[in-house]
Amino acid sequence: MNYEQIKNKVAELQETQGFEKTFDYTRSFIAKAGTAGAFSIPMTTEGPFYELGYNIRYTKNSTLTRGGVTTNICAVRLKVRSQADNAAQSNDYIPVQLIATPGADDAPRYGSRPFTHIYPKGDNIVIEYDNRAPEVLVTGDVYDMHDEKIDICFNGKIYPIL
Amino acid sequence: MVNTLSERLQAFFTGVKPGAAVLTPEKVREIQKSAKAVRSKDYVFYFDIPDGAKGSGEVVVTTTANWFFVMTGAAVHFEETTDDPKIKVTYQDFNPSSPFKSTPQELNAVPAGAVFAKEHNGAGRFEEFKNLWYVLGQRITISAECMATGPARGSLILTGLEFDLQGLENG
Numbered sequence: 001m002n003y004e005q006i007k008n009k010v011a012e013l014q015e016t017q018g019f020e021k022t023f024d025y026t027r028s029f030i031a032k033a034g035t036a037g038a039f040s041i042p043m044t045t046e047g048p049f050y051e052l053g054y055n056i057r058y059t060k061n062s063t064l065t066r067g068g069v070t071t072n073i074c075a076v077r078l079k080v081r082s083q084a085d086n087a088a089q090s091n092d093y094i095p096v097q098l099i100a101t102p103g104a105d106d107a108p109r110y111g112s113r114p115f116t117h118i119y120p121k122g123d124n125i126v127i128e129y130d131n132r133a134p135e136v137l138v139t140g141d142v143y144d145m146h147d148e149k150i151d152i153c154f155n156g157k158i159y160p161i162l
Numbered sequence: 163m164v165n166t167l168s169e170r171l172q173a174f175f176t177g178v179k180p181g182a183a184v185l186t187p188e189k190v191r192e193i194q195k196s197a198k199a200v201r202s203k204d205y206v207f208y209f210d211i212p213d214g215a216k217g218s219g220e221v222v223v224t225t226t227a228n229w230f231f232v233m234t235g236a237a238v239h240f241e242e243t244t245d246d247p248k249i250k251v252t253y254q255d256f257n258p259s260s261p262f263k264s265t266p267q268e269l270n271a272v273p274a275g276a277v278f279a280k281e282h283n284g285a286g287r288f289e290e291f292k293n294l295w296y297v298l299g300q301r302i303t304i305s306a307e308c309m310a311t312g313p314a315r316g317s318l319i320l321t322g323l324e325f326d327l328q329g330l331e332n333g
Contacts, residue, residue: 118201
């Protein structure tokens with residue numbers, strides 16, 4: 001391309017806003033009580049996806065009973081990776097209560113947790129989850145595990161020109 | 163004139179006052195421009211701390227060769243406590259062969275409640291920029307002291323960025 005062609009191409013991209021578009025990949029799933037599993041979210045072949053962050057919402061149906069007092073908990077843990085490069089985005093499963101913003105299912109949301117990763121076009125976001133009961137910390141503790149609903153949304157941009 | 167990779171990276175830390183942000187926005191842009199790729203990475207550390215005791219552990223940096231991990235923040239979450247606990251966390255650069263001689267970094271005792279949004283007006287996460295650099299295979303040692311009455315169980319997350327700095331030596 002010569003200078004004039006490049007200038008016209010840039011103008012066209014800017015006018016059509018065709019060089020990038022915001023996109024959310026979202027999935028709601030049930031983490032069955034006492035089980036672990038994995039699934040993937042297929043991504044578009046339109047262009048690479050530049051992930052900027054994510055939101056997680058979760059239920060707290062499981063309970064911990066200690067000293068006669070029962071509290072609701074969510075013990076689900078997640079691990080995310082790109083199928084294409086197989087690069088795990090954490091060294092271990094992370095509790096959803098640690099990475100969800102703001103950390104409670106009934107609290108007002110204020111934004112997503114910043115997290116950057118570039119997925120090539122046609123890649124899959126692989127999500128592994130674990131909803132098994134933690135080991136007992138105090139003698140007499142009783143976990144009653146229940147199914148949990150997890151909503152996760154990855155936000156970012158797709159670059160169709162690449 | 164700096165030539166080696168370690169010297170170049172070390173230069174970013176020159177003249178930094180304790181407690182201040184290590185990397186200026188200009189230096190961050192310089193690193194990002196030099197790096198072929200940047201991606202986020204989390205290291206999570208679980209702890210069960212008995213009543214009145216301390217817990218400690220370490221995680222190994224598992225990024226690939228020529229990638230560097232820089233810790234940019236941390237957040238702690240208590241899944242169970244019997245009290246309103248506080249936690250004191252110490253990170254240490256464990257590997258003496260590292261070109262980056264980090265000194266032990268210590269967080270102040272943080273009320274665990276502060277990490278929850280509802281108690282902290284939406285702030286949600288406790289973030290502390292430490293800017294500690296780690297390389298492949300290096301161990302991050304963590305000591306967590308829970309000042310609670312009764313045992314505590316929780317998790318600590320070290321958030322950061324990985325940089326692919328291949329070719330920077332010759333750049």
